[in-house]
Amino acid sequence: xxxxxxxxxxxxxxxxxxxxxxxxxxxxxxxxxxxxxxxxxxxxxxxxxxxxxxxxxxxxxxxxxxxxxxxxxxxxxxxxxxxxxxxxxxxxxxxxxxxxxxxxxxxxxxxxxxxxxxxxxxxxxxxxxxxxxxxxxxxxxxxxxxxxxxxxxxxxxxxxxxxxxxx
Amino acid sequence: xxxxxxxxxxxxxxxxxxxxxxxxxxxxxxxxxxxxxxxxxxxxxxxxxxxxxxxxxxxxxxxxxxxxxxxxxxxxxxxxxxxxxxxxxxxxxxxxxxxxxxxxxxxxxxxxxxxxxxxxxxxxxxxxxxxxxxxxxxxxxxxxxxxxxxxxxxxxxxxxxxxxxxxxxxxxxxxxxxxxxxxxxxxxxxxxxxxxxxxxxxxxxxxxxxxxxxxxxxxxxxxxxxxxxxxxxxxxxxxxxxxxxxxxxxxxxxxxxxxxxxxxxxxxxxxxxxxxxxxxxxxxxxxxxxxxxxxxxxxxxxxxxxxxxxxxxxxxxxxxxxxxxxxxxxxxxxxxxxxxxxxxxxxxxxxxxxxxxxxxxxxxxxxxxxxxxxx
Numbered sequence: 001x002x003x004x005x006x007x008x009x010x011x012x013x014x015x016x017x018x019x020x021x022x023x024x025x026x027x028x029x030x031x032x033x034x035x036x037x038x039x040x041x042x043x044x045x046x047x048x049x050x051x052x053x054x055x056x057x058x059x060x061x062x063x064x065x066x067x068x069x070x071x072x073x074x075x076x077x078x079x080x081x082x083x084x085x086x087x088x089x090x091x092x093x094x095x096x097x098x099x100x101x102x103x104x105x106x107x108x109x110x111x112x113x114x115x116x117x118x119x120x121x122x123x124x125x126x127x128x129x130x131x132x133x134x135x136x137x138x139x140x141x142x143x144x145x146x147x148x149x150x151x152x153x154x155x156x157x158x159x160x161x162x163x164x165x166x167x
Numbered sequence: 168x169x170x171x172x173x174x175x176x177x178x179x180x181x182x183x184x185x186x187x188x189x190x191x192x193x194x195x196x197x198x199x200x201x202x203x204x205x206x207x208x209x210x211x212x213x214x215x216x217x218x219x220x221x222x223x224x225x226x227x228x229x230x231x232x233x234x235x236x237x238x239x240x241x242x243x244x245x246x247x248x249x250x251x252x253x254x255x256x257x258x259x260x261x262x263x264x265x266x267x268x269x270x271x272x273x274x275x276x277x278x279x280x281x282x283x284x285x286x287x288x289x290x291x292x293x294x295x296x297x298x299x300x301x302x303x304x305x306x307x308x309x310x311x312x313x314x315x316x317x318x319x320x321x322x323x324x325x326x327x328x329x330x331x332x333x334x335x336x337x338x339x340x341x342x343x344x345x346x347x348x349x350x351x352x353x354x355x356x357x358x359x360x361x362x363x364x365x366x367x368x369x370x371x372x373x374x375x376x377x378x379x380x381x382x383x384x385x386x387x388x389x390x391x392x393x394x395x396x397x398x399x400x401x402x403x404x405x406x407x408x409x410x411x412x413x414x415x416x417x418x419x420x421x422x423x424x425x426x427x428x429x430x431x432x433x434x435x436x437x438x439x440x441x442x443x444x445x446x447x448x449x450x451x452x453x454x455x456x457x458x459x460x461x462x463x464x465x466x467x468x469x470x471x472x473x474x475x476x477x478x479x480x481x482x483x484x485x486x487x488x489x490x491x492x493x494x495x496x497x498x499x500x501x502x503x504x505x506x507x508x509x510x511x512x513x514x515x516x517x518x519x520x521x522x523x524x525x526x527x528x529x530x531x532x533x534x535x536x537x538x539x540x541x542x
Contacts, residue, residue, distance in 0.1 A: 076207070077207040077211045078211075079211055087210060088338060088339075089209045089210050089211075089292075089337050089338055090208075090209070090335075090336075090337060090338075090339065091207050091208070091209065091210070091211030091337075092206065092207040092208060092211060093202065093204055093205075093208075093327035093329075093335045096329055096332050096335050096342075097329075103332070103339060106339060107332070107339055107342065107400055110339060110340055110398070110400075111343065111398040111399065111400040111401050112374075112398060112401055113343075113398070113400055113401015113402065114331070114332075114400065114401065115331060115400075115401060116329070116330070116331060116332055116333025116334075116343045116344070116400060116401070117401060117402065117403055118333060118343060118344040118346075118402070118403045118404045118407075119314075119317075119333075119334075119344065119403075119404055121321055121326050121328040121334065122321070123325065123328070124325060133330075137403075140403070140405075141405065144405055
């Protein structure tokens with residue numbers, strides 16, 4: 001069996017064999033211990049999830065079809081879109097606003113959806129619509145608890161809802 | 168320097184094998200990723216960002232029911248072997264511990280609850296990673312634990328949240344719910360009947376991902392797989408969790424069917440494999456971790472097929488934890504070079520099987536469990 005070299009650094013021998021299936025396509029990567037550790041494999045509990053940087057590289061010029069991302073980058077942390085494409089990581093909450101257009105495209109590809117429909121977080125000074133959204137979420141949870149006959153949980157949720165509803 | 172002697176049982180509650188299908192599903196893990204407003208995260212976080220996050224987290228501990236009374240470990244102050252112990256117990260990740268030569272960054276910390284199987288990593292890829300780890304297939308329970316803690320923390324800390332994108336994370340693959348639910352499974356039947364490829368490919372088609380424990384070359388180690396949700400945005404947390412549960416239960420059914428096929432069409436070969444594995448574990452003088460995992464797989468299958476009376480899932484689970492390098496060194500009280508490590512591993516396994524897993528002993532599967540954590 002010929003020695004296999006790491007796909008990532010190209011120098012060390014590959015000891016970890018990673019197979020990923022995303023959107024019906026299977027891809028295989030062979031990584032040396034160091035590169036695998038960097039990606040969080042090797043006995044660590046985190047699934048690698050997604051080689052985001054490869055994905056971003058594939059997207060290539062597609063991302064720049066729209067208006068170019070701000071050249072100066074994020075006003076809060078200084079991250080540029082190029083940084084993001086190289087590392088697959090954003091730098092701060094503000095980045096999501098700064099690069100919103102491009103992120104929407106990317107998120108649609110990764111997750112299929114773009115709108116968060118899960119838990120609603122209430123900031124310290126919630127607006128009326130924040131509250132309403134939160135109540136909707138809780139009511140959904142309550143419905144689910146009742147359906148699955150988890151009446152103790154349903155009671156907890158009912159109390160939470162009652163304490164939030166306008167008098 | 169902190170060491171782990173005051174915390175002998177952390178990360179071990181899943182060993183008790185008390186959840187659903189605990190022979191096939193070893194454990195369930197749910198984690199939520201959260202960041203704080205007003206601070207850079209991940210690779211852009213500077214020292215003062217990380218220190219601010221840690222400080223704010225510390226301030227919130229007293230007001231959290233889940234966190235109160237637990238232990239906060241600031242990793243730069245934790246001894247190297249203790250850090251590896253935490254890693255081996257899956258309480259921290261390599262990312263949190265940093266590069267080998269530089270060690271954990273200032274601000275990297277982990278909080279261990281003393282009354283719930285929940286941990287919080289501070290200043291990993293995201294500011295906060297809240298994680299629960301429970302025995303067997305119990306996704307709902309694991310989710311509830313982190314959901315509750317998330318509510319408690321959310322009242323005290325200003326989370327970075329966006330109406331459209333949800334909870335904001337360093338990596339866009341986590342944004343939205345920030346939820347990653349994983350199930351750690353043993354699928355020897357599917358591997359041996361060569362059905363595993365089809366099943367794993369099917370997972371990808373329903374929005375799930377998997378990884379196994381791989382050794383050298385392309386062999387899967389131990390027939391263990393971790394199945395998780397891949398998407399985190401556009402579905403509610405409940406839907407993500409229900410979906411994973413549903414699919415995992417299907418996979419369990421496929422695995423059970425595959426095992427029946429093995430018994431029906433290849434009984435002698437299968438039994439022989441299982442008993443050889445038991446024999447090696449019982450008497451070998453040297454075991455690498457990889458070889459141990461492969462042998463444990465055979466024995467775990469044997470236990471599941473009721474071919475090895477007197478052996479309990481708890482014993483097998485225990486053997487996966489305490490045979491790891493840092494755990495062996497802790498028991499030995501000193502560093503161990505690889506050949507010695509292999510010998511210590513084999514000795515530990517022999518001892519445990521002689522006392523807890525001697526299959527010539529009386530079979531009483533309903534014997535009461537002792538408390539976990541008896542290395």
